[in-house]
Amino acid sequence: MLQPIWGDIAIPFTLLLAWLLGELGRRTLGISRITSYGFVGIIIAIILRVSQSFFQVDDLWSLTLLAQIAFGLLLFELGYRVNLGWPRRNPWLALSAVTEAVATFVAVFFVTRFFEFDIVSSLLLAALITATSPLTILPVVNELRSSGQVTERTLHLSAINCVLAIVAFNAIVGYRVLENTGTLFNAVWNSFIVLLVSAGLGMLFGVALPRLLRIAHADEKQSTVAFALGITALTLVTHSLHFSPILATLTFGLTARHHRDVRHQAQPNFGSLGDMLIIVLFVHIGSRLQPEAFVPGLLLAVALLATRYAAKSLVMLMFARVSGLSIRKALLTGVALLPTASFGILLLELAAQQGLDFSGAFAVMGGLLLVVDILSPMILRYTLIAAGETGKGV
Amino acid sequence: MGVELELQLIDPTGLDLTNTAPDLLHLLERKPFPGDVKPEMTESMIEISTDVQTDYDGLLAQLRDIRDVLVTAGDKLNVRIAGGGTHAFQHWSEQAIVNKPRYQQLSDLYGYLAKQFTVFGQHVHIGCESANSALFLLHSLNRYLPHFIALSASSPYFQGEDTLFDSARLNSVFAFPLSGRAPFVLDWEVFENGYFRKMEATGVVSSMKDFYWDIRPKPEFGTIELRVCDTPLTVERAAALACYLQSLCSYLLTNADPAPNEDDYLVYNFNRFQACRFGLDGMVVDPRNNRSLSLREDILQTLDKVQLHAGRLGCRAALDDIRRILAEGNHASFLRRRFADCRNVKGVVDAAVHAFRGDAS
Numbered sequence: 126m127l128q129p130i131w132g133d134i135a136i137p138f139t140l141l142l143a144w145l146l147g148e149l150g151r152r153t154l155g156i157s158r159i160t161s162y163g164f165v166g167i168i169i170a171i172i173l174r175v176s177q178s179f180f181q182v183d184d185l186w187s188l189t190l191l192a193q194i195a196f197g198l199l200l201f202e203l204g205y206r207v208n209l210g211w212p213r214r215n216p217w218l219a220l221s222a223v224t225e226a227v228a229t230f231v232a233v234f235f236v237t238r239f240f241e242f243d244i245v246s247s248l249l250l251a252a253l254i255t256a257t258s259p260l261t262i263l264p265v266v267n268e269l270r271s272s273g274q275v276t277e278r279t280l281h282l283s284a285i286n287c288v289l290a291i292v293a294f295n296a297i298v299g300y301r302v303l304e305n306t307g308t309l310f311n312a313v314w315n316s317f318i319v320l321l322v323s324a325g326l327g328m329l330f331g332v333a334l335p336r337l338l339r340i341a342h343a344d345e346k347q348s349t350v351a352f353a354l355g356i357t358a359l360t361l362v363t364h365s366l367h368f369s370p371i372l373a374t375l376t377f378g379l380t381a382r383h384h385r386d387v388r389h390q391a392q393p394n395f396g397s398l399g400d401m402l403i404i405v406l407f408v409h410i411g412s413r414l415q416p417e418a419f420v421p422g423l424l425l426a427v428a429l430l431a432t433r434y435a436a437k438s439l440v441m442l443m444f445a446r447v448s449g450l451s452i453r454k455a456l457l458t459g460v461a462l463l464p465t466a467s468f469g470i471l472l473l474e475l476a477a478q479q480g481l482d483f484s485g486a487f488a489v490m491g492g493l494l495l496v497v498d499i500l501s502p503m504i505l506r507y508t509l510i511a512a513g514e515t516g517k518g519v
Numbered sequence: 520m521g522v523e524l525e526l527q528l529i530d531p532t533g534l535d536l537t538n539t540a541p542d543l544l545h546l547l548e549r550k551p552f553p554g555d556v557k558p559e560m561t562e563s564m565i566e567i568s569t570d571v572q573t574d575y576d577g578l579l580a581q582l583r584d585i586r587d588v589l590v591t592a593g594d595k596l597n598v599r600i601a602g603g604g605t606h607a608f609q610h611w612s613e614q615a616i617v618n619k620p621r622y623q624q625l626s627d628l629y630g631y632l633a634k635q636f637t638v639f640g641q642h643v644h645i646g647c648e649s650a651n652s653a654l655f656l657l658h659s660l661n662r663y664l665p666h667f668i669a670l671s672a673s674s675p676y677f678q679g680e681d682t683l684f685d686s687a688r689l690n691s692v693f694a695f696p697l698s699g700r701a702p703f704v705l706d707w708e709v710f711e712n713g714y715f716r717k718m719e720a721t722g723v724v725s726s727m728k729d730f731y732w733d734i735r736p737k738p739e740f741g742t743i744e745l746r747v748c749d750t751p752l753t754v755e756r757a758a759a760l761a762c763y764l765q766s767l768c769s770y771l772l773t774n775a776d777p778a779p780n781e782d783d784y785l786v787y788n789f790n791r792f793q794a795c796r797f798g799l800d801g802m803v804v805d806p807r808n809n810r811s812l813s814l815r816e817d818i819l820q821t822l823d824k825v826q827l828h829a830g831r832l833g834c835r836a837a838l839d840d841i842r843r844i845l846a847e848g849n850h851a852s853f854l855r856r857r858f859a860d861c862r863n864v865k866g867v868v869d870a871a872v873h874a875f876r877g878d879a880s
Contacts, residue, residue, distance in 0.1 A: 205532070211597040214595060215594070215595045215596075215597075272537035272538050273538060273539050274542045274596060277596075277597050382532075386861075387534060387861070387866050387868075387869050388865070390533075390865070393533070448595075449546045449595045449596055450542075451542075454542070513562075513618070514538065
């Protein structure tokens with residue numbers, strides 16, 4: 126009797142509390158807002174774990190769909206910020222992006238094998254941990270209005286990482302499906318076809334929506350509304366049909382950028398709508414913490430973080446000079462590429478909705494890696510300040 | 520002659536100014552640069568300068584080389600370069616002052632004016648045979664200043680709005696206490712040991728750099744420096760303006776015009792305002808005969824007067840470009856036409872970026 130009421134009440138009030146703590150944390154302690162939201166989510170995770178001991182908790186807490194829409198907005202914006210002409214004009218940048226992704230993948234694979242994960246799990250974790258999560262990067266970049274090489278390279282490398290991670294992840298999902306069902310058709314469908322259709326839908330939206338905006342003579346506010354509706358539609362469609370809303374919305378952003386008309390651009394961060402949905406997203410991510418896996422997985426998480434940081438930073442340093450970057454900014458870019466878990470967790474959630482069991486990977490991503498992700502906005506803030514790339518005289 | 524251009528650094532996504540001067544300068548340091556490049560007051564600006572040039576072809580070739588190097592370096596860093604006297608929609612509060620002692624000092628002294636000084640000008644140096652001829656030219660040029668303001672005007676938009684000025688940039692310059700015009704002195708000894716020493720003694724200035732006059736002497740270069748031009752959208756326009764000034768100075772040094780006197784400055788501020796506000800459609804007053812005439816008309820008459828000098832200096836092509844401006848309008852008009860097409864200030868910045876690269880827009 127109490128459960129439905131609890132569910133209807135708890136969620137909005139928790140989000141309001143998160144907003145309040147975010148503002149207070151920012152003004153009094155200088156903590157990034159999204160870090161505060163994430164910590165509220167962590168507290169929810171602990172409460173839910175404790176509650177399960179006393180009574181059955183089913184769907185008491187579910188922000189998954191809203192979080193996916195919020196994720197879609199961020200991915201769209203990431204895609205929109207990516208200038209595909211840049212890697213073309215600076216091939217060393219493109220090479221550095223692919224090299225750091227491959228280096229990270231290989232290094233993480235061997236670390237997880239050392240910790241006695243099986244091959245498929247190691248490949249899966251390597252794919253997930255290669256990605257640099259844009260969830261914590263974009264809001265900080267927008268808040269600080271930062272611009273410069275650390276900012277631009279972090280965003281572009283994050284986008285390239287994410288695409289490569291999604292492709293690798295889907296290939297592994299396909300293999301897992303083949304293992305489970307023995308059917309090649311299902312395996313190909315869940316990997317290759319999913320990627321193709323998701324990217325195709327994203328491109329379709331990316332071509333169609335800018336045209337609609339031109340026809341409607343939409344200004345910036347209305348363009349923001351239209352893009353938000355488009356992203357919501359695309360997320361819901363791909364989600365319902367078990368395609369990849371992540372790839373679809375990222376491709377949507379990339380394509381819309383290519384077809385853009387400067388008259389019809391969305392507001393950065395989608396204005397107030399984005400601000401509200403970010404609260405949802407980070408409370409949700411924080412609530413994915415796996416408290417029972419935290420301590421047992423500590424050593425592994427430290428090893429993965431160190432390996433990841435080393436691989437990415439070394440590659441940044443290797444390509445610094447030829448790609449036009451200073452050594453100092455190459456090192457700072459390595460730090461800025463720190464966050465990873467939040468992206469991986471959302472990918473895993475989508476796979477779980479298709480009935481695939483990746484609980485082992487969830488346990489790894491939901492431990493220290495998640496906590497570091499939630500702290501990463503503050504790390505990124507200081508990194509961008511150290512790089513001298515913040516606006517407003519920050 | 521020599522040309523300095525202050526240029527905008529633009530983020531290609533949002534088309535706002537981007538604080539990437541340190542990154543760009545770091546990259547440019549690695550290879551020889553066809554001129555000179557250095558930081559400016561804020562990190563979204565750089566300044567380039569040419570070598571000493573004597574004719575239009577040489578100046579234009581060097582400016583084009585500089586442009587090509589800048590565009591290539593910018594492409595490598597995902598940064599765009601643009602001309603224009605102002606950025607159409609930047610907000611001054613978001614600019615970062617360059618971390619060098621002189622700029623930090625200026626920022627401490629002038630407060631928000633320092634950040635509002637995120638405006639972009641073209642400065643033209645003309646070499647003079649003597650200090651006295653420099654002062655003679657400086658004051659002889661005063662009545663022609665509106666020409667250069669109107670021809671170069673490329674700053675109709677400021678903080679997202681049409682200011683109705685062709686050159687809104689100069690309003691930012693005029694706010695500084697040491698802006699305006701030089702005192703009417705034609706003898707360098709009197710100027711240096713009289714006026715300048717007195718100003719130095721007050722502690723208000725320590726060098727010529729502290730004066731933000733429309734034209735100022737530059738003793739260390741042996742030049743006068745014309746500072747009223749907006750940075751044009753193209754290097755071709757910048758070369759044309761510099762050569763027009765060169766031809767005009769050559770003409771003035773023949774004493775063909777009446778000698779300058781203090782009364783010339785009676786209408787100085789008014790004429791300057793007309794040029795800033797109305798561009799080529801402005802009406803200027805000749806203080807010698809109190810006659811009003813349009814700037815277009817005045818420039819056309821002047822072009823006829825200096826034609827011979829332009830020929831001797833190899834600058835005829837430059838004057839042809841000036842005539843084209845009179846027929847087609849200045850860059851402020853171009854930017855307004857672009858706004859009329861797209862109804863968005865971002866489109867104005869986009870047009871400026873493409874114009875600088877030499878793309879057809």
